[in-house]
Amino acid sequence: MNIIVSRVLAAFVFMLLLASCGQHPDSVVNDRNVVTNGAATDRMVEGYRVVRSDVLKAQVGAQGLLSASNGAASTFLKKSSLLAKDIYEGASSSSSQSSVSSSASAPAQDSLILGLPFGILGDERVFGGVITGVSNHDDENLGNLKLSDFPMIHGRLLVAGLDGNSPQVVFVGCVNDCSETAPRVPLIGFPIVAVDTDKELLMIDLSAVGRDLDLISMMDPDGSGTGLKSVSTVAKSFDFSLQTLVFDVESKLTAVDPANHPIPDMTLTVRWYLNTSAAFDPSFVSRAATPGVGFFMTSHSATPKITRFSLARFGDQGIKYYIKNVPAEWQPAFASAFDEWNETFQNLFGRKIFDYEFIAQDDPRNALLVTGDIRYNIVEWDLTNKASYGGLGPSFANQYTGEHLAADVLIQGPTIIQLYSDWFKIADQVKALQAQNRTAEADALLKRFSSQADAGIVKTAKHTLKLGTQAFTIRSELAGLEDPHAERNDFDELPPNVDFKTYMNGYFHDMLTHELGHNLGLRHNFRGNLGATDTGQPGSTSRSVMEYLGRGFRYLDHVGKYDLMAIRYGYGNVKPDHFDWFCTDEDAFDPSNPATSPECSSDDATRDPYSFFEQRLAKTIDYLTARGRADAPEWTQADLTNELNVALKGLLSYAMLSPRNAPSLTNFFGQDARPSDQAGVKAFVVAGVRQQLCDPSLDQVIASKLDAAAQAKTRSNLETLRETALKLFQSQGIALGFDVDCGSRFLARSE
Secondary structure, three states: OOHHHHHHHHHHHHHHHHHHHOOOOOOOOOOOOOEEOOOOOEEEEOOEEEEOHHHHHHHOOOOOEEEOOOHHHHHHHHHHOHHHHHHHHHHHHHHOOOOOOOOOOOOOOOOOEEEEEHHHOOOEEEEEEEEEEEOOOOOHHHHOOOOOEEEEEEEEEEEEOOOOOOOEEEEEEEOOOEOOOOOOEEEEEEEEEEEEOOOOEEEEEHHHHHHHOOHHHHHOOOOOOOOEEEEEEEEEEEEEOOOEEEEEEEEEEEEOOOOOOOOOOEEEEEEEEEEEHHHOOOOOOOOOOOOOOOEOEOOOEOOOOEOEOOHHHHHHHOEEEEEEOOOHHHHHHHHHHHHHHHHHHHHHHOOOOEEEEEEOOOOOOOOOOOOOOOOOEEEEEOOOOOOOEOEEOOEEEOOOOOEEEEEEEEEOHHHHHHHHHHHHHHHHHHHHHHHOOOHHHHHHHHHHHHHHHHHOOOOOOOOOOEEOOEEOEOHHHOOOOOOEOOOOOOOOOOOOOOOHHHHHHHHHHHHHHHHHHHHOOEOOOOOHHHHOOOOOOOOOOOOOOOOOOOOOOHHHOOOOHHHHHHHHHHHHOOOOOOOOOOOOHHHOOEOOEOOOOOOOOOOOOOOOHHHHHHHHHHHHHHHHHOOOOOOOOOOOHHHHHHHHHHHHHHHHHHHOOOOOOHHHOOOOOOOOOOOOOHHHHHHHHHHHHHHHHOOOHHHHHHHOOOOHHHHHHHHHHHHHHHHHHHHHHHOOOOOOOOOOOHHHOOOOOOO
């Protein structure tokens, strides 16, 4: 058998092996293929060779090993391998148009050598990377970088640079408007340090490429944003199977100005991957978006498709998830989220969607299951990093078809437990003080708690990471995935007759069900609450678990009728039968866009958003006036900025109703004394706001205060509130028809 035929046959067998394991992701978690920088000696594993650099160097010139700088190596690759020759000719012209690895010819001192079989050259693969580790545990700004990813790029491994001094295995792929015939450019090069002609291996140095993946230097070259500068960036380890190669690149960072701004040294870890396209389901049918339901879409394909898992690829056993670090106390809530989605798919398609397993902290697999590793689907109770979100549920999709390769969920469990423990504790103390008629002390306690909670909310910076011209996706900063752990300060009382454990079980059930919905491809739905029954029973707060609700409501949220409709389309191609049940982040009401609807809001709740906003304004007035008490109010408008914005902007959105967006309202017209059409809405809203802010009873509230100082503070609070409302409405050309003292008709000054 001649050498070319043997290589083609070997490549064919290799691809058959890849295809045979491609129907299911790597499910066996072990460390037998993990290689750490400088630790490998010399071994063959599944067709790959792993060798330490000094061992390889000693063997060059013997045992069929040719140095990459030896012209004989280039000649061998050009002449003896038809596949490599064809690829080389295609890549050499492309590589001149894009900067690949500039330091490819300078291997690191501690090298990480991997021998790639010739058979993988030309194999269709996907390449990408996910930030999996941030060693600074307490910085939410940096913690938000976890699970940010370099989007999945489709391409091939090619040989380039054979006529120069930097022979490389280059990944050539498409980055924008991708189709099967779209142009492809070099993205990253792995330096070839030797060629094993006997075993037909290209010996590449993964450690050298690490220096070209120094993301912090790319994001913040002078350290002005993070206060950090890069010390070194190297590939530290890799792991592989027939299907996937992953390698970890660690960037060591230190303070730019340690004397004046001491910042702990930090390590940022990115897990890069090369995955065979055989991992995807060849029978997967792409699906376009359709009105009435919302899915995430591919971002790089010429024709966007919705993203979702393939049911067929995982068989009857379901998509395997590993659940890490969740305390035993809350595991039933996490299990119930998976079970609810399984019941949903069982009812719709006669099969479950998920398989799941809890992994204890002392399980040897725990350290090997790294959230962001595209070989596994992981839910992690994050014990390592703080972040500004409560939950984050990104997925990683094939940009040609929309099929999900993997998905993860990060839950800020310790932060959430602390936040809600404090809320319950304070609420119980407030309730006890109120029962003793010590309402002023109760208000003061609640205000202190509110101020402390607000002070604990970190205003995180926006990040920009790029590899060449291609940007990373900062998942935590995407509105479509945003789920802050410190939601707006609702000053809600505790739900009646609900203890902490009952509440948190409901809260974690909703949170994970919501994030798994994102993993399944579903986007936020801010019209879900319009289908609420408001009975106080589980599932009564919204027709969609993809709704974003305040803490007084979300612990009751479950998979709803909208979610069933959306899943039927995404996974069963059944067109939705309701087209007014859905809106998402970019549809939310915007005063500058008359097409957006007041009923599309992440700030409302209940089936009647207008009444919800009215009640929020009434509650704000009660706090600012200490209604029913003779002493001065504890609260000022500055303490209630968030809630006041929700109330006033919500009411303003209705006042701005136009003929263009009036038809979008489903839960406003015809209720109580409301107008029956758009023409009377502005006058109705203005009258309602005036009635609340200029309520004649507020005169008696001020007059009932014990002394002039208490009266003055109450009056000042009201005048500031009215001034804010007047300016906000006036900014949109709407006059409320009164001034800060309501035309002196109601409030008699008593100085």
